Amino acid sequence: MSAMEKLVWNVLGYAAMPLIFLFGFIAVSVAACLILMWLDKRKG
Numbered sequence: 827m828s829a830m831e832k833l834v835w836n837v838l839g840y841a842a843m844p845l846i847f848l849f850g851f852i853a854v855s856v857a858a859c860l861i862l863m864w865l866d867k868r869k870g
Contacts, residue, residue: 827835
């Protein structure tokens with residue numbers, strides 16, 4: 827592997843982790859809101 831390739835893979839690897847955490851957090855937040863809204867609708 828060339829130095830350029832190694833650099834690209836390092837950048838991708840370090841960028842992927844926070845993005846995965848961020849998208850996971852957003853997905854959980856949206857799911858929680860939808861479930862709470864649905865439960866509220868059922869109750870009322």
